[in-house]
Amino acid sequence: MLPTHRAYLALAIPLILSTITTPLLGAVDTAVIGHLSHASFLGGVAVGTLIFNTLYWLFGFLRVSTSAFTAQAAGAQNNDHSIAALMRPLAIALLVGGLFIILQKPILLASLQLIHPAQDVAAQAAIYFNIRIWGAPLTLVNYVLLGWLMGLSRVKATLFLQITMNVINMVLAIAFTQIMQWDVAGVAGATLIAEFLACVLGSILVLRSSVWREWRQSGKKDWQGWFGASELKSVMATNLDLMIRTACLLTMFNLFTSHSASFGTDQLAANAILLQIHYIMAYLFDGFANASSIMTGQARGAGDRKMLQRVIHLSWFWTLLTGVVSGGLYLALKEPLIRLFTDNATVISLTGPYNGWLVVFPLAAGLGLVFYGVFTGMTVTYPIRNSMLISLVFFLAALFWCVPHYGNHGLWLSFIVFALGRSLFLVIYLPRLKRI
DSSP states (O other): OOOOHHHHHHHHHHHHHHHHHHHHHHHHHHHHHHTSSOHHHHHHHHHHHHHHHHHHHTTTHHHHHHHHHHHHHHHTTOHHHHHHHHHHHHHHHHHHHHHHHHTHHHHHHHHHHHHOOOHHHHHHHHHHHHHHGGGHHHHHHHHHHHHHHHHTTOHHHHHHHHHHHHHHHHHHHHIIIIISOOHHHHHHHHHHHHHHHHHHHHHHHHHTSHHHHHHHHSSOOOTGGGGOHHHHHHHHHHHHHHHHHHHHHHHHHHHHHHHHHHTOHHHHHHHHHHHHHHHHHHHHHHHHHHHHHHHHHHHHHHTOHHHHHHHHHHHHHHHHHHHHHHHHHHHHHHHHHHHHHOOOHHHHHHHGGGHHHHHHHHHHHHHHHHHHHHHHHTTOOHHHHHHHHHHHHHHHHHHHHHHHHHHHHHHHHHHHHHHHHHHHHHHTTHHHHHTO
């Protein structure tokens, strides 16, 4: 039976609620810090968050590819492959997370040299970084656990895990900053504690899953096959494409933030607030992308071409509708929304001229965000890699020409050029995907 709009939404809505807690967490952190005494606190959290986004997003494939390979194993009804889809990325997560802790000092120094914020902002960013870095293995393991549960369509477990982690983080952030007066250190400490609790909870959910129990009870356990040469080659090829994609994304965000910092601490703070709102919009689409990824993965695992065609149709419909609705809502609610983040009159005034770019963003970026899930679910990732590389070239060209002429407006125009490019240059590959 082909998936209906109701079935698609039944999968997408819990995933939207699950993923939207991530930017909401960043929004709460920004709002909490934004109401403190000095803009350097907000700038420090923005820079510190950027560093961790650079570290963690580069390995975001641990969630995305885990979800895709797990969904394909579920479509083929192969529990051993499902467990292998969990164990391979777990090994990578623990190794990389440990390396981040070992190399924490050079990572911080190199990051601050690259971004080059004001001295007071750099000091706050260092406080944030030195606390959060100890959660590196936990964060990467959480990516894998979350991706595995998503791939099995365990949307309730996914929703429970994400909301629990982020609510704990939000509550602790407010308590540590407003009651304990720990400022930036309080925000970072809250995140570290929440990451640990999420890792414990996620592990429990995995161990209680029917796939894990059935695999434990079965006689066949192909331990060596999990890390065989052919299996690892397929996994690494997919992950390399996704890593290149993320590197392009992070290059864009790093350049955006460094140029924001060049306009002064107040403008950096204003752009940080607008970026947090952009993340909320992006994660709305990410929920649909996750739903599309799961369904296309199941379609490939089952060899069901008609199901693939149907999922592509559903993805088009809900992407376009969400783009129009989210842009319209921001246009109507932008002023009270901005004031939720800060009461600094200077920062608020500096956001005003640039609100229009966020109205355009969901229309420009929606297709790229959702169809990213379609392609990853099929583990056909070279179009994602290529589209992001081309988009980055266009972004760099726009940045080089627009910022000297139009300042911060030129920076936001370059941002939209990148968003539009990742949509257009990805959907042109759809005819090839339909032939697979």
